[in-house]
Amino acid sequence: MWRERALTPEQQVEQWLERLAGERQASMHTVSAYRRDLAKLLRHMQARNFASFDALDSNAMRAFVAAEHRAGLAPKSLQRLLSSCRSLFRQLNREGTMAGDPMLGVRGPKVRRKLPQVLDVDEASALVEADSGGKLAVRDRAMLELFYSSGLRLSELVGLRWIDVDIDGGEVRVLGKGSKTRVVPVGRHAITALRALGAEEGMQADSAIFRGRGGAPINPRTVQLRMKTLALQQGLAKHIHPHLLRHTFASHMLESSGDLRAVQELLGHADIATTQIYTHLDFQHLAKVYDAAHPRARRKP
Numbered sequence: 036m037w038r039e040r041a042l043t044p045e046q047q048v049e050q051w052l053e054r055l056a057g058e059r060q061a062s063m064h065t066v067s068a069y070r071r072d073l074a075k076l077l078r079h080m081q082a083r084n085f086a087s088f089d090a091l092d093s094n095a096m097r098a099f100v101a102a103e104h105r106a107g108l109a110p111k112s113l114q115r116l117l118s119s120c121r122s123l124f125r126q127l128n129r130e131g132t133m134a135g136d137p138m139l140g141v142r143g144p145k146v147r148r149k150l151p152q153v154l155d156v157d158e159a160s161a162l163v164e165a166d167s168g169g170k171l172a173v174r175d176r177a178m179l180e181l182f183y184s185s186g187l188r189l190s191e192l193v194g195l196r197w198i199d200v201d202i203d204g205g206e207v208r209v210l211g212k213g214s215k216t217r218v219v220p221v222g223r224h225a226i227t228a229l230r231a232l233g234a235e236e237g238m239q240a241d242s243a244i245f246r247g248r249g250g251a252p253i254n255p256r257t258v259q260l261r262m263k264t265l266a267l268q269q270g271l272a273k274h275i276h277p278h279l280l281r282h283t284f285a286s287h288m289l290e291s292s293g294d295l296r297a298v299q300e301l302l303g304h305a306d307i308a309t310t311q312i313y314t315h316l317d318f319q320h321l322a323k324v325y326d327a328a329h330p331r332a333r334r335k336p
Contacts, residue, residue, distance in 0.1 A: 041087075044077055044080060044087060048070075048123065051069075051073075051123050054126070060213075060214045068115065068119070072119035072120070073119055073120070073123060076099065076119075076120055079099045083095075088137075089133055089134060091137040093138070093141055095137060096137045096138060096141045097141055104144065114143045116143075117138070117141065117142075120138060121138050124138055151278075152279060152282065153286045154279065154283045158271060158273070159183055159280070159283050159287070161269050162262075162266060162271060163179040163182075163280075164176075165179075165265045167264070167268070173235050175261055176231070177225070177232040178192065178245055178258060178261070181207070181229070182284070183280045183283065183284055184225035184284075185209075185220065185221055186219070186288070187209060187219075187281065188277075188281060188303075189258060190255065191210065192245065192277070193243075193252050193253050193254070194210060195244045195245065196242060196243055197240055197242060197244055198241060199244075200221070200229060202226060202230060205220055205222075205223070206219065212305075217303045229244070245258075259276060262276060262277060285298055285301075285302055285313045286313050288301065289313045295311065295314065298310055
């Protein structure tokens with residue numbers, strides 16, 4: 036009886052990546068990261084003559100992790116590598132093309148979570164109120180105000196159209212990770228800056244709010260470079276980038292409100308554990324205040 040020829044591991048990986056990009060609408064960067072990670076696994080399998088994913092077990096996967104670690108792969112990259120493998124194996128199990136889970140009991144090295152850098156209130160105000168001068172000044176001000184006002188990701192900001200903003204209601208609808216939509220408030224300073232931008236460039240519903248050459252949506256790299264230029268003009272010594280204003284927004288919101296769940300919703304985090312890192316930042320601030328103010332806490336130089 037004729038049987039359909041089984042796919043090779045390489046073909047199974049490509050099929051999974053196509054599904055990620057298509058059905059799951061993963062970003063180009065996410066798909067590229069998966070492809071790089073799974074290419075490492077395929078090379079490991081070829082070097083050890085594993086003809087299929089079914090030939091893998093937990094011992095084989097531990098050996099894979101150990102080999103990548105010896106090769107110099109950082110703990111955070113190893114964790115992402117294992118996550119990529121788990122995602123692939125779960126899909127193959129759902130399809131019935133793989134039996135068992137070779138990732139059971141396999142753990143990567145612990146990653147020491149680095150606290151994100153943030154701006155204090157004065158630094159944030161100096162940055163968003165910076166006057167870049169020239170014809171880009173109004174656009175730059177609106178971008179920075181909206182970043183800090185609403186905690187947007189760079190990809191969310193560059194994808195905004197005028198139809199996504201309720202100027203009178205003070206809200207903006209953004210398309211976040213995983214194609215999830217959320218509505219977040221917009222502060223009065225950002226609303227004023229957006230009104231000024233709209234008055235200058237028009238508010239056609241389907242047009243991009245922040246435009247580059249030819250009226251196309253602004254390139255993310257352009258936003259990064261403009262922020263860097265403005266930070267230098269203001270004499271800010273910190274490394275300034277779009278996500279820094281998102282971190283700053285979250286830290287300042289949590290410091291003032293103490294409402295972790297609300298900050299999670301505003302940021303669009305699927306897991307509250309991601310948001311909890313800002314509680315550590317808040318504690319760092321409190322510890323500095325304590326050390327500076329309490330007579331028994333002052334440290335000798």
